[in-house]
Amino acid sequence: MSDPAKARPPHHRAEIRVRYEETDQGGVVYHANHFRYFEVGRTELLRSLGATYRDLEAAGTRLVVIEATARYLGPARYDDVLAVETTLREARGATLVFDYAIRIAGGDGPAVVEGSTTLACLGAQGRPKRLPEPLRGIVDRLAPR
Amino acid sequence: MSDPAKARPPHHRAEIRVRYEETDQGGVVYHANHFRYFEVGRTELLRSLGATYRDLEAAGTRLVVIEATARYLGPARYDDVLAVETTLREARGATLVFDYAIRIAGGDGPAVVEGSTTLACLGAQGRPKRLPEPLRGIVDRLAPR
Amino acid sequence: MSDPAKARPPHHRAEIRVRYEETDQGGVVYHANHFRYFEVGRTELLRSLGATYRDLEAAGTRLVVIEATARYLGPARYDDVLAVETTLREARGATLVFDYAIRIAGGDGPAVVEGSTTLACLGAQGRPKRLPEPLRGIVDRLAPR
Amino acid sequence: MSDPAKARPPHHRAEIRVRYEETDQGGVVYHANHFRYFEVGRTELLRSLGATYRDLEAAGTRLVVIEATARYLGPARYDDVLAVETTLREARGATLVFDYAIRIAGGDGPAVVEGSTTLACLGAQGRPKRLPEPLRGIVDRLAPR
DSSP: OOOHHHHSEEEEEEEEOOOOOGGGGSSSSSSTHHHHHHHHHHHHEEEEEEOOOHHHTTOEEEHHHHHHEEEEEEOTTTOOEEEEEEEEEEEEETEEEEEEEEEETOOOOOOEEEEEEEEEOOOOTOBBBOOTTTTTHHHHHSSSO | OHHHHHHHHOEEEEEOOOOOGGTTTTTSSSOOOHHHHHHHHHHHHHHTTOOOOOHHHHHHHHHEEEEEEEEEOOOEEEEEEEEEEEEEEEEHHHEEEEEEEEEESSOOOSSSSOOOOOOHHHHHHHOOEEEOOOHHHHHHHHHHO | OOOOHSSSSEEEEEEEEGGGGBBBTTSSBTTHHHHHHHHHHHHHHHHHHHHHHHHHTTTEEEEEEEEEEEEOOOOOTTOOOEEEEEEEEEETTTTEEEEEEEETTTTTOOOSSSEHHHHHEOOOOOOOOOOOOOOHHHHHHHSOO | OOHHHHHHHOEEEEEEEEEEEBBBBTSBBOHHHHHHHHHHHHHHHHHHHTHHHHHHHHHTOOEEEEEEEEEEEEEOTTTTTTEEEEEHHHHTTEEEEEEEEEEEEHHHHHHHHEEEEEEEEETSSOOOOOOTTHHHHHHHSSSOO
């Protein structure tokens, strides 16, 4: 029987208003800036679960992006409020995989960007290490394995 | 028999010195900034082939990133000179695919980042269109089909 | 007799959480990024007064920074929530001057950055023009002359 | 009698090609990005004098911007090659003042941006300290006092 606590992976929705300098002369958000929005998304997802990346780093743990991918499906424009939906898809060993969908907030439209990032958990010397508490406990309770 | 003119896809090597603001407090280049280096790479590859993106855009053509991916294999640091090696892997219809490898210049080491981007060619109304000249001629002569 | 409606120049307080990529390897917010926070400050001040820069620009008016200055008094760090306090100090002809103070939100401390920017109002051909409505009415009612 | 060795303050000219993401939807370089070009300018000026900021920082010295100002006189556009002319105007105690003028390279035109930054020399604990060697020697020989 499925464990309902694990049925829904941790998910969070953050809102970001597009700043002028995040656009380029094409009149839309510069494509690489969406990876910055992804980072806001996963940071706020972790915060909603009780773990701040600031504290993790201060305690000697770094989460480093080792793979990043995005598909651009439509334009995001200056002053748009974007909804960044972040899901922790997978957690195993020293690795976390997050999925993202960015939509124009307040609308019902399809995603303008979808993507994912894989992060490795590194210790002080830059060596992979298992997720520390409280992140480990959070992930053990919540993430699909 | 293979056509030697098509045997080697167009390739270019650009050098970029890492700026202070491109680092983050982790002490390395912020991961999303490598997509900016990729853009320098493909811009200089096109320039070396006789086409500037500036002119393309002024003539009503836009090349828009529709997919981007990167794998981070090692750190790039402040003041490092990076060699961005760009290859036009594929060109068909309204789409170009570029591959990238970023190394620390002057060394013999492995890539610190590898990635690729897919760009769509759009006309004035944002509709896909075939590559215009001189880009089409360049691609027809050089790119693997 | 002084007009109390003009006694207090328009003022707004916006909150911004520092993103990871806004830091540099010195461990604090890269100095130029505070000018981006200033822009968020004046954008939100205008919005609070009933004018969005997006609409102004769509109607053919641009507000272009012609002078910018900042004094850095203390560090702003990753994940800090910053309070950007923006004041419209002066408005005359085609020019607006905004003052800014950035503090760590939730604290009582001194500003970490103070600065100002002067913006010129430009029309479609890039020529200076008088502020258009609704901005003109807002400024006439509120700003010290 | 004036010392000719001190008659001309240290000066350097660096070239930078404007990247696409450095523009905004107004079609010109986003104003805050010129402070990044200023940093390239002073970094290359120091390098030309025999001091790299990378080495200074590795040896425990930081040069922190405590004041920055810019006047925007004309547009810089995508793919323009900019000439950043940097002058070390003043050096006293723990403080360096650099002046900048940015022109479109290859032209004879006026500056598009002029500005200056004041940097404080800080030691390991973030306390002001006198300039270390080799920077001190360089400044003693060259800068107007």
